[in-house]
Amino acid sequence: MFCRAFRVRSNTAIKGSDRRKLRTDVAAAFPNLSAEQLTEFIPNKEELNVIKIYTHKGEAVTVYMNSRNPILFEAEKALYPTVYALWAYPDLLPAFSTWPPVLQKLAGGADLMLPGVIVPPSGFPQVERGMLCAVTLSGNRAPVAVSVATMSTAEMLAAGMKGKGFAVLHTYMDHLWEYGDKSYPPTLAPSVTEPAEKESADDEEEMEEKEPVSSFSTDPLQHVDIGDLSLKEQDSCAILMGKEEHNENKAAETAEDDNTEVQQEAEDSRTPQEQMDALLSQCFFHALKCKVKKSDLPLLTSTFLRSHMFPCCPAGQQLDIKKSSYKKFSKFLQCMQHQKILQVKELSKGVESIVEVDWKHPDIKAFTVPEGFSSASAAQDCKNEDKEQAYHAPEIIPLYGVSTKMVPLFQESGHKKGSILSSSEVRNIIVNYVKTNELVDEANKNFVKVNAILCDCLLDKSEQDEISNLKWDDLLSRCLERLQPLHQVTFFGQEPIVRKGKIEPIDITIAQRSSNKKVTIIKNLELYGLDPQSVANILQQKVQASATIAPVPGTKDRVQVQIQGNQIHHLAKMLLEEYQLPRKYIQGLEKAPKLGRKK
Template identity: 90%
Template sequence: MFARAFRVRASTAIKGSDRRKLRTNVAAAFPNLSAEQLTEFIPNKEELNVIKIHCHKGEAVTVYVTNRNPILFEIEKALYPTVYALWVYPDLLPAFSTWPPVLRKLAGGADLMLPGVVVPPSGFPQVERGTLCAVTLLGNRAPVAVAVATMSTAEMLAAGMKGKGFAVLHTYMDHLWEYGDKSCPPTLAPSVTDSADKERAEDGEEPAISFPTDMLQHVDIGDLSLKEQDGCATLVGKEELDEDKAAETADDASTEVQQEAEDSRTPQEQMDALFNQCFFHALKCKVKKSDLPLLTSTFLRSHMFSCCPAGKQLDIKKSSYKKFSKFLQCMQHQKILQVKELNKGVESIVEVDWKHPDIKAFEVPEGFSSASAAQDSKSEDREQVYHAPEIIPLYGVSTKMIPLFQESGHKKGSVLSSSEVRNIVINYVKANELVDETNKNFVKVNAILCDCLLDKLEQDEISKLKWDDLLSRCLEQMQPLHQVTFFGQEPVVRKGNIEPIDITLAQRSSNKKVTIIKNLELYGLDPQCVANILQQKVQASASISPVPGTKDRVQVQIQGNQIHHLAKMLLEEYQLPRKYIQGLEKAPKLGRKK
């Protein structure tokens, strides 16, 4: 379900009453949770957000997030735990094990076939068709997938362990997992249930994994193969499995050595090493000489972040440098690059020593594309990666409006959508019987509505308001806010109304016109990238300079009246709504051909 990227529609903090209702629903869905575990699972005071998403196939899903990690998702009023929740409560669901090579197929959207399920000596847990189950990897009790059984345990055995056994909903390494902190599964020892296994565990030996005789009559291990059949994953063949296991053993050994070396370093030293790795990776694979000069902020956001390995996150404050400018100064002292302040307050990388020994000696980590492939597709990726943000106007309860909203449980600063404001006002009017009996299009103004919505000069003159006037006055008296959701990121709520992209024309020397574009950053657009694309399209020089009177804003300036080309790029290619672009009416009028 989450094998492909989903779209976030809305994100709100859960209210106290909804939190209690959710806890009741969780208790009903997972009765084996104790009262103490239930309180930990749905905490009373910690931040808990509700996120509405749309999956790539159009499914509407509600996700509950706490401590930045999704813990539950809800589909058609049915609750399902995420892998983050199952790592804390590994025994929450009946579990079935599979082989490690199968995981990559499950993460790619495949279902789990019965030949890929490992039969433990103690037998399978008893489940019915439609039971929610966890999928684990052999040797680790930490779940890596959440699935629904398509057969009961008896039907699985009767089918000779053939056919599709589980419909997979969510896995470790899918996009729902990526929405969290991208942590890896913990290592949890398998539960020891067999008496012989218990004796081995007491002696310090690992429990043996064997297949019951009756099951071996139905399943020939040598005939199993890992390949995708009708979108389902099965097990690898015996020879391939031996090779995979040998490779995994070697990888595990090297990984353990690497982890031991990393564990010996402080978190600060580890973050320093991660910054160095991403820095050299970005210079070697992402940046070309033609990109210079390059804004340091763009280099960090667009190049270094994309080189960060999965499961890790760059955070300059956790490093010894504390500021990215100090990190670049250190690299400058090593004569790897040169940074200059081309415009006041805006630093850019102006030169890179591509022949520096550290850059030449750097090896690209496995899992990343080669430098040449990255460079060839760089300009193309820039255009394809952009997704127009979703912008939702919101309203905050102001001091003046507190009396009107406190009956519905809201206080100063509560963030509401326009529909929520409308419902609260309508409920207030009906509860206080303020609808005019003679004309239901009007609402009688009581003392609270008078104080909240009317000016001093109006209070003695107006006794009734039309519904539309009442609602518009409510919105006008509230604090304007807006929520911006960029593709693949959590929604961000900002104060005020969002500023539109501002396009203006200016006169320069010799009566030449230039087009100036501001506020691109507010919509997730890289000004340098926009300048480069425009320069190529219209064959005119483009530059970037700070916006006068600001510290962190820049503007794009390009020769001539290029509003026609800008409109086509912003509206058609980037698919930004026209209402968020200001100045398109200044485009040059095309003359008629004679």
């Protein structure tokens, strides 16, 4: 819930009456708190603040602060303790233990899977599905995550400890923890039965070549090790700790050298999703370090993926974002933007571009080019990519949304206002509606009888008393006209994007400038996954004329290409033949200069 930055809506001091109500709610939610603990938890005189926030998913959450630390958060009328509260009251919730490396996954937004849960000799606490639970690390009773059990203890054991066990809501090192004083988890002595558990855990670690992560302590250097592990693997959004001091960087580099072999062996034990996350991060940092230049910005995210990241994929491997934990490239870029590696903006509606890259970021500087790639070859690849990398025209599908007026016609088929349908789906729904209600004209089956619903949905007021039958084609065309127009664009290697309205065509116009000179202006290239700067550069080389990028007049975030002379012939050849865009999506090709007769 808090693995990404949230937006603060308000921050106010809690009133006395609200304080009493909160204490009552806490007592009801956590009945094992004694009266003294309850008074200590919600004090009478110390200042308490209530903060209204919106998470990155748009969820409204209320956070209660005490002594600069968040102690509770409320979502959907349910109260949850934070890790700061659990460090003061570690036995507040039933706890389940896991291994230290798993924390990086949890902080990155992952849920806790049952194979990662340590089974203690004394057995699990008895919990029911939906109960609040704490997550601890082996050897330390201090909770590091707050979660909700997705199955009961009996169901966990019956499932053979497979599947998702806990939906994680909040963790140490996430943004809610960052909102407090960023203190480390305390070292709390394990319970009586935990020493045996720790010994068995140590045995398992020895069998697995001793993974280089230990349990938490108050020593900051140990937290650096955990942060650096996530940097080496580059497969989560965990916050990297302890990177400010030069000595700590040296210690991390030494640890990396010592544990190279261990990590190589550990790679084989990673899940396919974790391996794809690591490959995605490797290609990302490789592309930023060796291929993207400052002069390339702003750079379409689709171009960055297609022309820069894909060529960085090692031989024999295939980059498939759908198989990663991010599922979408846009979500991965949001994570990188949160780490302040780059900045992404929507320069035109629905089309994102990379506008800024921090090449001095520690993660970029620390990245080393994998074996098989060299700086020289990378530079040469960068020059050849624009020529060799084929442009994939986006797949564009017109869609239709059910409007308020058309709901009566579509509700029989189970659709409601806002439902999105393709033209074939609309046709099938209309045909089934006509046949189900026996509206086909028996005298002439090319006509459909207009009932009350068709009359209200498809006829104008002036037509309602005059028209009793409609031709099939007229019926379908009227239906499509009255639905809300939408369109779906699918760029190569990315998830489909659904936008309102019909897609704007690439607009080519000829304008007159001073001294009777003509210029060719091209707009809306970004909507089709084309980088205006790249198109301007290619045109400039082909026609040997000046080409520039300028904002579209009257807009804030749209750009257009302007090139000297009437260059529509060259544009037509590029867009239709090289990029293979359908002619119906290009407007203005008829303005090409007429060629003279050959002598």
